[in-house]
Structures are given as C-alpha cells and as structure tokens.
Amino acid sequence: MIKVDSLTKKYGGFTAVDDVCFTARPGRVTGFLGPNGAGKSTTMRIMVGLTPATSGIAEVSGRRFADLPNPGLEVGVLLDASAQHAGRTGREILTIAARTMGLSTRRVDEMLERVSLTPEESGRRVRNYSLGMRQRLGIATALLGEPEVLILDEPANGLDPAGIRWMRDLLRGYADQGGTVLLSSHLLHEIEVIADDLVVIGQGRIVAQGTKAELLASAGTLVRTSDVPTLARALVDADLDFVESAATAGADALRVEADPELVGQVAQRAGVALAELRAADGAGLEEMFLELTAETQREGAAA
Ligand SMILES: Nc1ncnc2c1ncn2[C@@H]1O[C@H](COP(=O)(O)OP(=O)(O)O)[C@@H](O)[C@H]1O
Ligand SMILES: [Mg+2]
Known part of the structure; x- marks a missing residue:
C-alpha cells in the first residue's frame, strides 16, 4: 500500500507538485499518468526519500520511507535506469544491492534469470548496456528483496514491444500475488493496457483518478453528423452536456454526456441525419489527456 496525502513540492516560486492525494492498493497496478513535466518523477522521488516534500505525507506500507528499517525488503524502486554506476557490471550492481539488504547472492542469479540477462550480459559493464538492458537490470534490483510494493518511474522507456509485453506480464503477475505496483508513464495507451487504477x-495537480473501468465508462456517446450546428442546438435545448471532439474524432463529431439512445432521439426530433452514433469508449480520457499535453506544450513554447 502506498499513501500520498496533500503532497506539495515547491522549487522557489514554482510548484512542481500541488496538493497531491492518492492511494495505490495491494493486488492492483496503479498507473500514474501525465505529460512530461507534470510532476510524476518528483512525486516518486519524494515517496522514496530522495527529495524532501515542502508539505504533506508519503507513506509506504504505513511508514515514511526514511522510517523503513530495511527499505529494499519493503519497496522495490526503479527511478532513473541510467543512474546506475556505469563502470560496474550488472552482476556487481546486483551483488552489492543483495549484500546491502542482507540477502544471499543466490538471489542475484535468480533475478538475472527472471529478467533474462544472460551470464555474458551480466558480466558486461553497464556503460555498454542498451537502455532496455538497464531497465531490466533496474527491475532485477527492484525485485531483489521480494518487496510488497514496487515504485517504477517510466519503466517501459527504452524497451522494445516484446520487452514492454514482458514487463506488463511481470507486473501483472506481481499484483495478482498481492503486490502493490505504482508505475508512471507519459503515454496513455501504455498505461491503459496494464493499469487497474489510474x-x-x-501541471502538478491530480486531474482525475479512479479505476480504469470508471474513467473509461464516463465517456458518454460519440455522435457524428454533417450538420453539427443544428445538432448542437438540439442538445442544448435538451439540456445535454457535450464537447466538440475534434482532437480525437474529427471536426464533425461531438461527445455527449448521455446514452446513445437518448442522443439518437434528440437528433431524430431535430431532423438531423447522423453519420455515426456509438458509445465513446475511452474518448473522454483521451481528450482530457490530449488537452493536458497540449497545455503543457503551449506553456513550454511560451517559456
Ligand atoms: N530540482 C529541480 N529544480 C527545479 N525544478 C524542478 C526540479 N526537478 C523538477 N523540476 C520541475 O518540476 C516539474 C515536474 O518535473 P518532473 O517531476 O520531473 O515531471 P515528470 O516526471 O512528470 O515529467 C518540471 O517542470 C520540472 O522542470
Ligand atoms: Mg519523469
């Protein structure tokens, strides 16, 4: 279990993390999703004691990270996979971590096998590793102490599609056995396939959270017509909320917060011919995410 309560981090006058609250539960994969610069890494660094919070609390298994007697046995951490000592071999890095945690070096071989690093690869210096190999080594380090909680910052970065699939299966299995998994990503679809909760x-603030099913279900209806103005007027008259869906579905589409049946009736009464009428699946989440990303890019361009 991971609990974050009213967490805030300021760098001078800039608020990188702004009153963030959420819980990641055992048996579930929680996806921490946001565009670049949103505050994901800062939040995770605070959780594992690498950055002090300005205010608020982050707890792992009911305690602050700094109060865990042997943190590696409670929480596996993968933050920046390229931060490993480049002059050591993968096996050396794992062996040192195992000794620090008081584990037998037999665990090292088990973990190397678990992440499919061959004896030849684990004998190479990390500076000669691909990003994907570094991610595998980072995951091996995180799993070493058989912790109940995993905190992984963009673990899919640098993995090829087969590697992403491998990671997804590994994390799924981990959560299915009762583990708590928190992983971040700046890619909606990467998170969507693996996470139970989102x-x-x-820009430092939580804009949505819930189960994936909840967030995807609240998407309403996607409707497409060549006469958007007439349909829009009819929807306003019927007191239904809607947004233009241009970003995800094209300029002739609206997303309406109502069932397809009701939207169809409104269109029929208004005499509007429809080109398409269907449940909007994840469109609401996707639009929200595109909007967030666009805002971030506008700010980046302005800066
Ligand atoms: N040490 C720091 N000093 C000043 N600003 C920082 C520092 N670390 C991160 N930031 C800023 O905080 C914001 C959030 O960064 P970060 O947590 O790395 O975002 P993410 O991981 O979601 O991409 C960014 O605008 C970043 O520039
Ligand atoms: Mg980051």
Whole structure:
C-alpha cells in the first residue's frame, strides 16, 4: 500500500507538485499518468526519500520511507535506469544491492534469470548496456528483496514491444500475488493496457483518478453528423452536456454526456441525419489527456 496525502513540492516560486492525494492498493497496478513535466518523477522521488516534500505525507506500507528499517525488503524502486554506476557490471550492481539488504547472492542469479540477462550480459559493464538492458537490470534490483510494493518511474522507456509485453506480464503477475505496483508513464495507451487504477496528473495537480473501468465508462456517446450546428442546438435545448471532439474524432463529431439512445432521439426530433452514433469508449480520457499535453506544450513554447 502506498499513501500520498496533500503532497506539495515547491522549487522557489514554482510548484512542481500541488496538493497531491492518492492511494495505490495491494493486488492492483496503479498507473500514474501525465505529460512530461507534470510532476510524476518528483512525486516518486519524494515517496522514496530522495527529495524532501515542502508539505504533506508519503507513506509506504504505513511508514515514511526514511522510517523503513530495511527499505529494499519493503519497496522495490526503479527511478532513473541510467543512474546506475556505469563502470560496474550488472552482476556487481546486483551483488552489492543483495549484500546491502542482507540477502544471499543466490538471489542475484535468480533475478538475472527472471529478467533474462544472460551470464555474458551480466558480466558486461553497464556503460555498454542498451537502455532496455538497464531497465531490466533496474527491475532485477527492484525485485531483489521480494518487496510488497514496487515504485517504477517510466519503466517501459527504452524497451522494445516484446520487452514492454514482458514487463506488463511481470507486473501483472506481481499484483495478482498481492503486490502493490505504482508505475508512471507519459503515454496513455501504455498505461491503459496494464493499469487497474489510474491517477492522472497535469501541471502538478491530480486531474482525475479512479479505476480504469470508471474513467473509461464516463465517456458518454460519440455522435457524428454533417450538420453539427443544428445538432448542437438540439442538445442544448435538451439540456445535454457535450464537447466538440475534434482532437480525437474529427471536426464533425461531438461527445455527449448521455446514452446513445437518448442522443439518437434528440437528433431524430431535430431532423438531423447522423453519420455515426456509438458509445465513446475511452474518448473522454483521451481528450482530457490530449488537452493536458497540449497545455503543457503551449506553456513550454511560451517559456
Ligand atoms: N530540482 C529541480 N529544480 C527545479 N525544478 C524542478 C526540479 N526537478 C523538477 N523540476 C520541475 O518540476 C516539474 C515536474 O518535473 P518532473 O517531476 O520531473 O515531471 P515528470 O516526471 O512528470 O515529467 C518540471 O517542470 C520540472 O522542470
Ligand atoms: Mg519523469
């Protein structure tokens, strides 16, 4: 279990993490989703004691990270996979971590096998590793102490599609056995396929959270017509909320917060011919995420 309560981090006058609250539960994969610069890494660094919070609390298994007697046995951490000592071999890095945690070096071989690093690869210096190999080594380090909680910052970066699939299966299995998994990503679809719960962050603030099913279900109806103005007027008259869906579905589409049946009736009464009428699946989440990303890019361009 991971609990974050009213967490805030300021760098001078800039608020990188703004009153963030969420819980990651055992047996579930929680996806921490947000565009670049949203505050994901800062939040995770605070959780594992690498950055002090300005205010608020982050707890792992009911305690602050700094109060865990042997943290590697409670929480596996993968933050920046390229931060490993480049002059050591993969096996050396794992062996040192195992000794620090008081584990037998037999665990090292088990973990190397688990992440499919061959004896030849684990004998190479990390400076000669691909990013994907570094991610595998980072995961081996995180799993070493058989912790109940995993905190992984963009673990899919640098993995090829087969590697992403491998990681997804590994994390799924981990959560199915009762583990708590928190992983971040700046890519909606990467998170969507693996997460049970989602926490969405933009410019330091939580903008949505809930189960994936909840967030996808609240998407309403996608409707397409060549006469958008007439349909829009009819929807306003019927007191239905809607947004233009141009970003995800094209300029002739609206997303309406109502069932397809009701939207169809409104269109029929207004005499509007429809080109398409269907449940909007994840469109609401996707639009929200595109909007967040666009805002971030506008700010980046302005800066
Ligand atoms: N040490 C720091 N000093 C000043 N600003 C920082 C520092 N670390 C991160 N930031 C800023 O905080 C914001 C959030 O960064 P970060 O947590 O790395 O975002 P993410 O991981 O979601 O991409 C960014 O605008 C970043 O520039
Ligand atoms: Mg980051």
